[in-house]
Amino acid sequence: MNMAIANALAFLLYMSSSVILIRRFVQKDQNAVKTSIPLGIMIIMALLFHATDIFFTMKSAGGWNLGLFTTFSLTTWLMAFIALLTGARYPNSHPGIVIYPLVALSLILKVELPSPQPPSLSHPALEWHVLLSLAAYSLFMLAAIQAIILAIQEKHLRQRQAAGLMRKLPPLQSMEAALFQLILTGFALLTLGLITGLMFVDDLFAQHLVHKTSLSLVSWCVFAALLWGRWRYGWRGKTAVKWTLVGFSFLLLAFMGSKFVLEYIVN
Known part of the structure; x- marks a missing residue:
């Protein structure tokens, strides 16, 4: 249950961040898009919940779970982290616009298409x-x-x-x-x-x-x-x-x- 909650929360936070970034990118007035929670905090929370999901996945497998979509989820976590660092330099053209929806997709695939026999x-x-x-x-x-x-x-x-x-x-x-x-x-x-x-x-x-x-x-x-x-x-x-x-x-x-x-x- 903990793994499912972490996965769902990470998915929602990534998608919410993507929506905010897209609106900010297409908005003529860069200050027009306001959020109750700062975007940086939302992305950090998404990364933490994503990491929690990975942790519980590995714990339930008793070690490294090298299934296709589990490793894809690991890869997209690294991409999301790099996007967070890069976005601080280019806030008006944050790479998360493209990357965070992909990360959210990896979370869905990991749940919906688990490997029948994940290698270790x-x-x-x-x-x-x-x-x-x-x-x-x-x-x-x-x-x-x-x-x-x-x-x-x-x-x-x-x-x-x-x-x-x-x-x-x-x-x-x-x-x-x-x-x-x-x-x-x-x-x-x-x-x-x-x-x-x-x-x-x-x-x-x-x-x-x-x-x-x-x-x-x-x-x-x-x-x-x-x-x-x-x-x-x-x-x-x-x-x-x-x-x-x-x-x-x-x-x-x-x-x-x-x-x-x-x-x-x-x-």
């Missing part, structure tokens, strides 16, 4: 691999969202339609710099995650890790090429957006695709 850690030291990998996934998911917004913003600027809501976004150069900061940090964490994971691989086929490992390595190569192209040739704009979305697509297949097949189709 085969070795306690794999905790570092899980934490590093989830942190990398969360940063790359944020980078993919950032890339889509960047593409829309650049399209409006090219068509000289930068009026209205587009003016409330940070400058294009700041958006692009934030994108590569996310990619660089995510790439470092993904590298460490792959190294720590490969240390415990005995048989890729027997452990059902072929697809996950292969797709993760392909994603690593894509992001490595993007960072090298940025450093060597100054890649930006459409090129950066395309490479980011391609790299994230492979990572999404490695993370969610392989787990979905193993947990919901094979089992």
